[in-house]
Amino acid sequence: MSADTMDGAGGRVPRMAMERWRPMLLLFPERIILPVLTAAGLLLVWEIVVRHYEIPPALLPAPSQVGQRLWEVLPLLLEHAVPTTLESALGFVLASLLGVGLAILLTYSRLFSAAVYPTVVVFQLIPKIALAPLFVVWLGIEMQSRLAFAVFISFFPIVIATEAGLRNTPPDMLRLCKALTATGWQIFTSVRLPYAVPYIFSGMKIAVTFAIIGVIVGEFISAQKGLGYIIIFASSQADTALILAAIFVLCVVGLALFGAVAAAERLVVRRYGFA
Missing domain, CATH: 1.20.5 (Single alpha-helices involved in coiled-coils or other helix-helix interfaces)
Structure with a gap:
């Protein structure tokens, strides 16, 4: 044998x-x-x-002190990590849908691109932190303001990456599709979109980190729960160990969301035959 x-x-x-x-x-x-x-x-x-x-613990605690504090308040941190994680994931999903849809319109409509793209770039150049209080004024102190802010700061990388992927389709492939009398929808689903997949996920990997930042900034301003709220509360108590423990949990959340995007990328790339 x-x-x-x-x-x-x-x-x-x-x-x-x-x-x-x-x-x-x-x-x-x-x-x-x-x-x-x-x-x-x-x-x-x-x-x-x-x-x-x-060094005083209030200024910079040792890793052992941070680990001890993390163990003491781990149930509390996990409880507050739930809304932060859910809002970040939802904001990322909404930003992905908005970004990919907007990129498709920018790619296929020259008039729409000329009218909208400069405005999108201008909004991207505005310091995002300066606009965070306005979202609270407009949408209140509930989840809506944090979601809107997370979407606002995270959709732009997806737009740029997706548009680049759609525009970088090999011209020979497009000419071949036209020679075979393929419809516009067939060209999009069978050629343009598969070639844009690596670009789309590159933008998504950036966007998922931005979505977390957006939610945390929103929690700094208005939330009564979440890891951002814990960080602000610990800062008011000069509990630096708790701040670092919350940041550690936040890093774990970020790695989990980033890993989910990376895993989805591998599945989709394998589906389209790139790997």
């Missing part, structure tokens, strides 16, 4: 399975072990510096 057909009972791993997992095994030290060691080294240096110079 060959090595390809023997199972685990025979004491060998199937060759096809080994070939499938070999690239991941080769990248494991670089993508997992190296970042973990780097982070551990930075935390160790942080701990040593704080203890050596006896």
